[in-house]
Amino acid sequence: MTPASRLLAWYDRHRRDLPWRAKPGEVGDAYHVWLSEVMLQQTTVATVKGYYADFLNRWPKVTDLANAPLEDVLKAWAGLGYYARARNLHKCAEAVARDHGGRFPETEAALRALPGVGDYTAAAVAAIAFGEPATVVDGNVERVMSRLFRIETPLPKGKAEIKTRTATLVPRDRPGDFAQACMDLGSSICTPKKPKCLLCPLQPDCAAHAAGEPERFPVKAPKKEKPTRRTVAFMPTHKGHVLLERRPPKGLLGGMPGLYSTPWEAQADFPDNWAAHAPATGDWQLLDGIARHTFTHFHLETRVAAAEISGRINLPSGEWVPIEDLDAAGLPTVFVKMVALYPSP
Incomplete structure (x- = not known):
């Protein structure tokens, strides 16, 4: 079995049941995927669940969100932090409603052209909602891949190498599930401290495990002291x-x-x-x-x-x-x- 097939087999058994996720092998609703991915940036899954449910209750469709007053969206966002995300969320919803008939574009490149949609979110929506073999790299994926390939380049400079290496593993048939499997693996098995290597489906291929030093990765540049x-x-x-x-x-x-x-x-x-x-x-x-x-x-x-x-x-x-x-x-x-x-x- 390839690393990707082993990871997907593990995911089919151990995937997290999250409200915005489709069943294994199925694509997700683009609005749900996009909304959850924007919320999850810099925020924990446990915190996002309540906000996600509240947003869908208030604005079930992207067109509903587009027509909502910005002040209402900001108020509903309070507590999630990084309020530029909420303003961009509203701008993006308006663009989808105005320019795309209320339907998200289906390619990574077209998604990236939407207001406030960066490389990560565009790749995530393209892979998870539309099955495009896009390379999705968040913090969990960075940790998994930097250990798997024993990438010595410190972050943030090493991000480019991590994405290039990840792209070599993305399967064409289940790219969204592969992305979410990497996230779940990083969240539950390939954790920052004391990773559960004996339970990891990628352990046979992991260079950091073979070297006996998984916790050293990802290598990070020294942090600047915050004023x-x-x-x-x-x-x-x-x-x-x-x-x-x-x-x-x-x-x-x-x-x-x-x-x-x-x-x-x-x-x-x-x-x-x-x-x-x-x-x-x-x-x-x-x-x-x-x-x-x-x-x-x-x-x-x-x-x-x-x-x-x-x-x-x-x-x-x-x-x-x-x-x-x-x-x-x-x-x-x-x-x-x-x-x-x-x-x-």
């Missing part, structure tokens, strides 16, 4: 309501609700002149505690200042929300942590 940015955020309240900011459409957390704050800057301590950045005049008091959150490229530490102000000011980017409704406001996790410092009534 720490510090800010003071503001909670202006008035008669049980709090003023939130609607962030600019582009940039980090674009289009999402949040708290007004000082600039998020790398600095040794919190800014001394923080009160000058307050969105309203008031007796501002710093609350106890520090909210900590980590983004891809930096850590953020936040002190929160609160004040009861004399009236409801109107700011172009502002929105007054009842404090008791903050849980339903669609705040990104970073702002949920900040709001948690505010004492409960």
Whole structure:
């Protein structure tokens, strides 16, 4: 048996039962595959399941998602992080509805031309939903293939070699199942630590196992230390309501609700002149505690200042929300942590 046939035989017995997956040998629904793949980027399967079900309940078809207000999509996305994905999700749905009659194009090249669809997502949808022998490489596949072929080139530079090697194994008859089998193998057997090599269907071919060093792969370049940015955020309240900011459409957390704050800057301590950045005049008091959150490229530490102000000011980017409704406001996790410092009534 070839490595691919052994892996597929293992997959047929041990595949994960996931709500967006078709049965072995069948292709998946393109909308379901695309939606799940976008959600799964940088997010765990356990977390995605609930969001996926909610999105399909709200927007059963890609045309429904295309016609939804962006604000509703962003609110439903809250907690998944990387909000540019949600904006691109909406743009892509609009393009599929507008330019393709509500049907996803069936080739990797045509899928890649859609807004927000990169190489990985295009390959995944093409293989899993349309049976095109595309090469799908995510983090799990990188680990499996770097061990199988004992690829010494450190990531991220080694990604190209990993994809080239993976392409040599992709079968023409079940490319989608092969891609998902690699993912499942990396998730359950070929794990980062203590891989279960005795249970692995690729063990007879694995160069890293033969060398007795599977955990050394994939080789990674030294990580750069993330800088720490510090800010003071503001909670202006008035008669049980709090003023939130609607962030600019582009940039980090674009289009999402949040708290007004000082600039998020790398600095040794919190800014001394923080009160000058307050969105309203008031007796501002710093609350106890520090909210900590980590983004891809930096850590953020936040002190929160609160004040009861004399009236409801109107700011172009502002929105007054009842404090008791903050849980339903669609705040990104970073702002949920900040709001948690505010004492409960």
